[in-house]
Amino acid sequence: MKYTDRQVHVPLCSVSTTSSLVNKTGTWKSAQPLFIDRVSPCNQQCPAGEDITGYMYLVGQGRYEEAWRLIMEENPFPAIMGRVCFHTCEERCNRTEHDDAVSIHMVERFIGDYGLANSLRITVPGPERKERVAIVGAGPAGLTAAYHLRKMGNGVSIFDSNQKPGGMMRYGIPSYRLPKEVLDGEISRLDEMGVEFKIAVKVGKDVTWDSLDNEFEAVFMGIGAWEETSLGIEGLNKKGIYNALEFLEDINLGKEPKIGKRIAVIGGGNSAIDCARVSRRLGAEATIVYRRSEAEMPAHTEEIEMAREEGVRFLFLASPKAIYGEETVAGVKLEKMALGEMDDSGRRRPVPTGETFDIDCDGMITAIGEATRVGDLPPFTSHRGGVVEADRMGQTTHLRFFAGGDIIDIPHTVTHAIGSGKRAAVAIDRFLRGIENDKDSPDQFTWGESGTINLAWLKGTSLFCRRNPSLEVVDYTDMNPFYFDCLPGVKTKRIPVDERLKGFQEVSEPFSEEEVISEARRCFNCGSCTECGNCCIFCPENSIKRDPDGYGYVADMDFCKGCGICVNECPRGAMTMKLME
Amino acid sequence: MYSLNQRFNNQDIPEDEFMASGNSACAGCAASLSMGLALKGLGKPTVLVIPACCFTIIPGAWPLTALDVPVFQAAFETTGSTLSGIKAAYRKRGMDDVCVVGWAGDGGTFDIGIQALSATAERNDDVVYVCYDNEAYMNTGIQRSGGTPMGAWTTTTPVKDPKSEPKKDIDEIMIAHRIPYLATATAAYPHDMIAKFKKARSIKGTRFIHLLSACPTGWRVPENLSIEVMRLAVLSNIFPLFEVENAEIFRQTVIPDEVIPVERYLRLQGRFRHLTDEAVKEYQKMVDDRFERLRKRFEITE
Ligand SMILES: Cc1cc2nc3c(=O)[nH]c(=O)nc-3n(C[C@H](O)[C@H](O)[C@H](O)COP(=O)(O)OP(=O)(O)OC[C@H]3O[C@@H](n4cnc5c(N)ncnc54)[C@H](O)[C@@H]3O)c2cc1C
Numbered sequence: 026m027k028y029t030d031r032q033v034h035v036p037l038c039s040v041s042t043t044s045s046l047v048n049k050t051g052t053w054k055s056a057q058p059l060f061i062d063r064v065s066p067c068n069q070q071c072p073a074g075e076d077i078t079g080y081m082y083l084v085g086q087g088r089y090e091e092a093w094r095l096i097m098e099e100n101p102f103p104a105i106m107g108r109v110c111f112h113t114c115e116e117r118c119n120r121t122e123h124d125d126a127v128s129i130h131m132v133e134r135f136i137g138d139y140g141l142a143n144s145l146r147i148t149v150p151g152p153e154r155k156e157r158v159a160i161v162g163a164g165p166a167g168l169t170a171a172y173h174l175r176k177m178g179n180g181v182s183i184f185d186s187n188q189k190p191g192g193m194m195r196y197g198i199p200s201y202r203l204p205k206e207v208l209d210g211e212i213s214r215l216d217e218m219g220v221e222f223k224i225a226v227k228v229g230k231d232v233t234w235d236s237l238d239n240e241f242e243a244v245f246m247g248i249g250a251w252e253e254t255s256l257g258i259e260g261l262n263k264k265g266i267y268n269a270l271e272f273l274e275d276i277n278l279g280k281e282p283k284i285g286k287r288i289a290v291i292g293g294g295n296s297a298i299d300c301a302r303v304s305r306r307l308g309a310e311a312t313i314v315y316r317r318s319e320a321e322m323p324a325h326t327e328e329i330e331m332a333r334e335e336g337v338r339f340l341f342l343a344s345p346k347a348i349y350g351e352e353t354v355a356g357v358k359l360e361k362m363a364l365g366e367m368d369d370s371g372r373r374r375p376v377p378t379g380e381t382f383d384i385d386c387d388g389m390i391t392a393i394g395e396a397t398r399v400g401d402l403p404p405f406t407s408h409r410g411g412v413v414e415a416d417r418m419g420q421t422t423h424l425r426f427f428a429g430g431d432i433i434d435i436p437h438t439v440t441h442a443i444g445s446g447k448r449a450a451v452a453i454d455r456f457l458r459g460i461e462n463d464k465d466s467p468d469q470f471t472w473g474e475s476g477t478i479n480l481a482w483l484k485g486t487s488l489f490c491r492r493n494p495s496l497e498v499v500d501y502t503d504m505n506p507f508y509f510d511c512l513p514g515v516k517t518k519r520i521p522v523d524e525r526l527k528g529f530q531e532v533s534e535p536f537s538e539e540e541v542i543s544e545a546r547r548c549f550n551c552g553s554c555t556e557c558g559n560c561c562i563f564c565p566e567n568s569i570k571r572d573p574d575g576y577g578y579v580a581d582m583d584f585c586k587g588c589g590i591c592v593n594e595c596p597r598g599a600m601t602m603k604l605m606e
Numbered sequence: 607m608y609s610l611n612q613r614f615n616n617q618d619i620p621e622d623e624f625m626a627s628g629n630s631a632c633a634g635c636a637a638s639l640s641m642g643l644a645l646k647g648l649g650k651p652t653v654l655v656i657p658a659c660c661f662t663i664i665p666g667a668w669p670l671t672a673l674d675v676p677v678f679q680a681a682f683e684t685t686g687s688t689l690s691g692i693k694a695a696y697r698k699r700g701m702d703d704v705c706v707v708g709w710a711g712d713g714g715t716f717d718i719g720i721q722a723l724s725a726t727a728e729r730n731d732d733v734v735y736v737c738y739d740n741e742a743y744m745n746t747g748i749q750r751s752g753g754t755p756m757g758a759w760t761t762t763t764p765v766k767d768p769k770s771e772p773k774k775d776i777d778e779i780m781i782a783h784r785i786p787y788l789a790t791a792t793a794a795y796p797h798d799m800i801a802k803f804k805k806a807r808s809i810k811g812t813r814f815i816h817l818l819s820a821c822p823t824g825w826r827v828p829e830n831l832s833i834e835v836m837r838l839a840v841l842s843n844i845f846p847l848f849e850v851e852n853a854e855i856f857r858q859t860v861i862p863d864e865v866i867p868v869e870r871y872l873r874l875q876g877r878f879r880h881l882t883d884e885a886v887k888e889y890q891k892m893v894d895d896r897f898e899r900l901r902k903r904f905e906i907t908e
Contacts, residue, residue, distance in 0.1 A: 027651070027703070028651060028701065028704075030676075032701075033651050033653065033676055033701070033704060039668055040669075041665075041666065041668050041669050041670055041671035041677075042669055042671075043669045043670050043671070044626055044628070044670070044671070044672070045626050045627070045628035045629055045630075045665060045666040045670045045671060045672035046626055046627060046628045047628065047670065048628035048629075048630065048666060048670060049628065050627070050628055050629070050630070053633065054633070507837060508614070510863075511863070557616055558616035558617075558619070559616065562616060562619055562796055563639065563793075563796075563833055564639070565631065565633075565634065565635055565636070565638045565639035565642075566627050566629070566638070567623060567625060567626065567627045567642060568627050581627065583627070584627035584628055586632075586633035586634075587633060587829075588633035588634035588822075588829040588830055588832070589634070589828075589829060589830030590634060590639075590829070590830055590832060590833055592830060593830045593831060593833065593834055594833055594834075602830075
C-alpha cells in the first residue's frame, strides 16, 4: 500500500486502538454449531454399503482412481454393479424432489470401466494368519466375502461346482445386460489377490461339508438359488418347454436351445423378462403370461420397459392350467384371474375366476421363481424351506458356518448378495480373532434398516474425508435447496431395437466423460461437507475458518454467538446446532 | 475446481478480512456481516464515516474496534457533509485515492441525514454512501423510521396501529440526483454485493449503495434465518437487486429463477404477523406495481 495506516488516520480526540479480539463474544451463546457428517439416503439405501456421496464428490473433480478405490473399499465389482444393480439408491435420491435423481449407476459403471480399462489393482500382502476360510459358491456373495476376507489378511479358498466363477451373474444374467468381459475382468482381480479358486468342485458331492468343517476355521456358504419352482401342472416334460435357469444357462454357455417361434414365458420377475428378451433375440415372438397385473410385477420397471421396446407382449391376469400338444408343446390353456386382497408381500393376490381361454405357442419357458436346493445344504445348519437361518451378520446356528446371498432371507439381487458377503466377512474376521460382539460391534454401526455396513466409515479411513460421522439420515428438508440450480439429469441412451435384436450386444450405452462429470456434480453430496465455503462466508462473527490441519472448517467458539446462520446456509445438511448445558 | 455449492463459486470471494471477531452486534446481525463483505469489495485504503446507528457500537466501545480501517464517528445528521469534508482534506494532502465511505442506518439516511446526503449528491462529491437499511431505529429500540415498510410493527407503531405509510423510496430520491452510481445489495447474495462495492470504488463522484440488512431482534425472526429472510426479499421482488448508472442505465443484477409470493417473506417475520390475508394481497399488489415500474426501465436498457 502507498500509505502507512498512520498517514491515513484522521486526527481525533479519542481513538480506539485495541482490537475487538479481546471481547470474547462466544460467552453469549446458548447453542453451538457442529460440523457433522450425516448419512445420505442413497448411502443408507445401498444394500452393498457404498459411499455414493463420497465417490460423486471425487468424480466431480475428475479424481476417478480415488473414486474407484473408494468403491473398492466396499464392493469389489463396480463395473458389474453399475450395470445390473436395480439402483434403488436413485429412488431415494434427494434430488428427485428438486429436479431428477442423479444417475448414480451410470457414474458407477463409468468408474468400474475406468478401473478395468486402466487395470487398476488392489494389492494385499500375503495371508497374515494361518487360519483359513472356505467359501462355498463363487456367486457375488461368495466372491465378495472372499475379497474382503483376503483384504483383512485371511487365507481364502473358494469352491464352486460350475466350470467358471460368477454364479447367476454368469449363468443367469444375459450378456446384453452384463458383457462377459466385464464379469471376467472384475473377477480376475480376486485371482491376483491370492484367493485360491477350486473350480468344478461340488461341496456335498466331491468334498463333504464335514471335511470343510474339519479343515477350515470358518466356512461361508453362498450357494444361491438354483432350483426353478415348478408350475405344478401336467405336461411340463413336452419338447419345447424349458425352465428359465436351464434356458438362460444354455444361452450363456453359447448353446442354442431348441425353442419354437412363438414363446409363452410364464412369470413376472426378472428372469421371466430376461427369457422373453432372449427369445426375441433368437428371432421368436415372446409373450409374458403373468397371473397378477403389471403393478404387481416383481421385475424392475426399466427391464419391463426395455422388453416392451423389444416387442415383448404381456398378458396379465392369466395363469396356466394345462399344456396342449402331443410330443411338442402346441398351446396353453389359461385361466383368467382377478385381483383380490393384499397378501403377505403387500401385493394384491390373484384369485381364479374359473373362466378359461387358450393361447397358441410352440415354446414355453417357466420362470416363476428360484429357490435353494435343499439337498445341497449341509445337514447341520438349520433352514426353513431352503432359507438358511442366520443372524444379522450372517452367522448360522452352526457357529463356524456363515451364510449370505440368495440362501438367506434377503431380496434376491446381486447387490444384496454383495452386502451380505461383506457383512459375513466382517463377522468371520471377528470370529477368527475371537472378538466378542458388544456395543462396539459392527452390527451396531450400520447404515439404515437393511443393516448395511460401510467399512471405510467403520474404520474412519474414507478417502472422502468424514470427520464427525453420525448415523442420522439427511432428507430434502435438511438441505438448503436455494444453493442448487435446477438441472435436468442426463438420460441413459439405449442402442436401437433392431440392433439389439441382432444379437447380445450391450443395450445401454455408457455415458461420456462429460456426462459423468455433469451427473456427479449434480449430486447434492447430502450430509457431507464439500468445502463449499458458505458457513465461513455467512458467519457474521468471522468465527469460521478453514481447518488449518486439513479438511473442512472449524468454528472458533471464543467468538461464535450461536446464531446458527451457518447451519441454515449449509447447502447439504452437514451442520447442526447443539444446545449447550 | 467447480463451484461446490452449485450456485455460487465461493472461490471468487476475496480472502481479505478487515473486520475482526469480537464485535458487539446481536447474534445473527446482518449489518456486521455486510460490513465484512463490503470491505472485501472496497479494499484499502478506505476510511469510514459512521453516524449514530447500530454501527456506532458494533465495532466495539472505546477503546476497542473490530475494524481494520479508520473510522470517524459523525453526528447523526452529518454523514454527508463529513464525507465531503474528509474527502477534501485527503485531496488537499494529495491522497485522492483514499476511498471515503459513509455507513449509516435507515434512520440516519431516510430521515435525519437526508439533507446532508442530498447536498453531497448535488455537489457530486467523490464519496461512497452506504445505507444499511434494517427498516427502523433498531439501536434505540425499534422505533419507526421513514424506511419502515407499510404494515410493520415497531415499538412506535404497535400492532393495533401498525405503520400505515409505505416505505420512503430512497432509491428514487437518489436516482433523481442523477448520481453516477446507485446499487441495491444484500449479504444474502455476497457475490453480487462484493462486485457492486468493487465497481463503486472504481467510479468517481457520489455513489450510493442501499443494503437490505435483516435485524432478527427488530424483525422478529429467528437469528439463524437472517440470510434466509433477505433472500426471500430478493426472490419476492420486495428488494430487487439492481444498479443504476448516471440515472440512465438500469440493470437488474440478480434475476430470480422463480418469483415467490411476498407472503412467504412477510409470514416469516413477527413484525408482520398481524397482517390479514387481505392486507397481504394488497401488499403483493404494491410490490408488483413498484417492480413493474422498475422493470420497464430495466427493459429500456436492453
Ligand atoms: C435370470 C436372472 C437375472 C437376474 N438379474 C439380476 C439383475 O439384473 N440384478 C440383480 O441384482 N440381480 C439379478 N438376479 C439375481 C442375482 O443374480 C442373484 O440374487 C445373485 O446372483 C445371488 O448371488 P449368490 O452369491 O447368493 O448366488 P449365485 O449367484 O447363485 O451363486 C451361487 C454359486 O454357488 C455355486 N454352488 C451351488 N451349490 C454348490 C455346491 N454345493 N458346491 C459348490 N458350489 C456350489 C453355484 O455354481 C454358483 O456359482 C438375477 C437372477 C436371475 C436368475
